[in-house]
Amino acid sequence: MTASTDTMTDHWIDGSPTTGAGAIAVVNPATGETIAEVPRGGTAEIDAAVGAAQRAFPAWSATPVADRVAAVLRIREGIKARHEELAQSITAEMGSPIAFSRSVQLGMPMASSKGVAGVAESFAWSEEIGNSLVVREPIGVVGAITPWNYPLHQVVAKLAPALVAGCTVVLKPSEVAPLTAGALAAITAEAGLPAGVFNVVHGTGPEAGEALAAHPGVDMVSFTGSVAAGRRVQEVGAATVKRVALELGGKSANIVLDDAELSKAVKVGLGNCFINGGQTCTAWTRLLVPEALHDQVVELAVAQTAKYGVGDPTDESTRIGPMSSATQQERVTQYLERGVADGAQLAVGGPGRPDGVSEAGAYVRPTIFAGVRRDMTVAQEEIFGPVLSVMPYSDVDEAVDIANSTIYGLAGAVFAGTQERGVEVARRMRTGQVDVNGGAFNPVAPFGGYKQSGTGRELGRYGLEEFLEIKSIQL
Template sequence: MAAPTLNTTGHWIAGETVAATGETIDVVNPATGEVVGTVPAGTAEDVDRAVRAARAVQREWADVDVAERAAVVQRISDGLKARAEDVATSITAEMGSPVTFSRKVQATMPVASSRGFAKIAADFPWTEEIGNSLVVKEPIGVVGAITPWNYPLHQIVAKVAPALLAGNTVVLKPTEIAPLTAQLLAEVAAEAGLPAGAFNIVHGTGPVVGEAIAGHPDVDMISFTGSTRAGKRVSVVAAETVKRVALELGGKSANVILPDADLGKAVKLGIGNAWINGGQTCTAWTRMLVPADRQDEILEMVEAAAARYTVGDPTDEATRIGPMSSQTQRQRVHGYIERGVADGARVVFGGPGPVEGLESGAYVRPTVFADVAPDAVIAQEEIFGPVLSVIPYRDEDEAVAIANSSVYGLSGAVFGEDDHALAVARRLRTGQVEVNGGAFNIMAPFGGYKQSGNGRELGRYGLEEFLETKAIQR
């Protein structure tokens, strides 16, 4: 896999690249420390220009027949598929996802989600009759999208595709950590026939560009994915103009292994979903809840499974865990590992310290803690790295109570006899639950309870987020 050349890009406003006029932000490869690109450090003035471009074309785009809007979204999907290797290469360089994961997940999910949105357009209930009322679904207007670095293109497309299909126009602030695939999407969208101004990109930081989008009076909706802390700030800023706000925030998901589970399967999938994308996944199952009287047996399986997760160069196809997305993130994760040790949790795999031979990159040692107290810091706070807390429970009611004892409620899992596991899944206060390894469904609603956010993404529910509902009485 060839290393990408330096990629210097500008904003994308009204169908044109707008070069930086002031400071720029370096995009750094976390495996090597090398600069692989630069983007502008945008300003409130850049945001205003992009919003005006989006507003100018919004009515025209909304008036396009929904079948043609769906066709444009389908062509965007096709264009992303054709450039899948470019997407994978860029994401591996920008934020360190192992190349195999970038190819199988990072590059394919945006293709699948946009294709899914295009397909549901024909059968979506754009109008409905209720008694003497005609209920119609209409675009909200201009949507501001603010997206994170862990799945940089997927999170963009999960917002942009349904927003455009609904007839809205979009102003995007991608993460400054991994912003380069956003330009690729802009090029693909233009080639797909999207009118200039319908999709705009303003690069920059959250405190400057993100807040300018959230507070702009001509932005009708904010769709944000990121940390709970940042999401709270977005909500506060957006409240001044009473925008609609959809938030997909943090998680601390529990994997409940019941006594009647297939332990081998539960552990194998449990480790895989805890450390997916290096643990830098909001749905990661970072708490493994196990029957207390079988903890030692399960820990032996956990250690054996963990040993198969090779840490290394993300361009090596054998690597399963690459670097953290940045040195800042490496320091954060390492700090949590040290905190777990200080608080008395038992290290059964990994632990503090550098990864041998990889001291110069943003690497951490994948770590498993046992005998973790349910209220411990490492069991309550989102770490966003390859750190698993194994928590013993005495009975099923306690397992459910522990699983629900988080401020988050984004995802989770239950392993056990099918009907038994389903019954426990219904008791979990979380937006998604996988029972016995049920596959992720790109068309199912995705979102959280509690401080994991509000609203839903993907599929029909994700489209509805970007529509207003009007009742016309006749």
């Protein structure tokens, strides 16, 4: 069965499409054209969805773990069967280049769902401690609120472990990129997920999102998004003392040591800065280099930037598409102007529209600032665009101090002559994950941040544990 237009754009409550009042336009950021509309849900729709999830919870939580895992794997197969359709949807609604949508936007949810399914097989659902039987049980109804930058992966990273844990879910996807969530709802139904186990309510954060976080029938909220919105979710959730897991922003540092292989450090570092047009919370947006190597590194980075063609995201050769919306384009442009005003050296790019792109598209120029100081706005705030700040340091202690000097602590990197030296520096960084010499992403390792980058962890065993309560039974 192919997802119908209704399935793609309506709410999904208690196992079926549900129409709603109001309309939110879904705009293709490459063309400025409205490609769909979703209803503007609020308290009533959230209440209906939470009610459905509550009714479904007893039976789903009592379903054997093996059957819950099998359901997640069937959903994964459904995603695989619709691979091209989903990739095209993501590219249309938020502008990821089609090659990136096929490889990463689809590859990550495939990997994370398979990962948590594998973890469940050996997971310690119960253990004996002295005269106590300690059991892990599903927390209940989960409210999931997800962003637009990875509209399938961010949902599956919450949905798959929640389902394996035995929870039921109400999702409020981003109104900027909601269509993929509608397709996923149809896939879950085809996979045999019982009605009410997974529900989708479209709407804005202040309306549907806040209603979900505040609902007394929701036992846990798992949120991915901005720090400001995360603070509000935590505040609203506190009224009912529900568990709140937050995956928020980042301003990740890539520390290049004096004995590192510079060409690799710059190539991999720039790739991890410009990934998804820089619209990635883990993007390595600060490149920290020894003072003596600063100019050489900037020259290498500028040359490497020429390989990042900006253009139509449906073109197979495009590496950077538009920003997700005109609003995001304006936000990035304002940061570029601020960087220039603050005295950062513009090595390449800067404010203005790239050459050869649609005038209607939300495009920005890939930009490198050199000689950036730690007190500059572009070194402290999350820009969420293809913008790299190159920052010189005098010694390793200063490099670590600069890396740790923001409110964030989500990701980072170290490039060193030896793995041992790289790990030594990585241990000193106050951040949730660090890649050493380009270490590969691990879909079953814990993912989350320090400081204002959030609370809790996603993926693998640690992600599964977020959705479980712990009970002690004394014998």
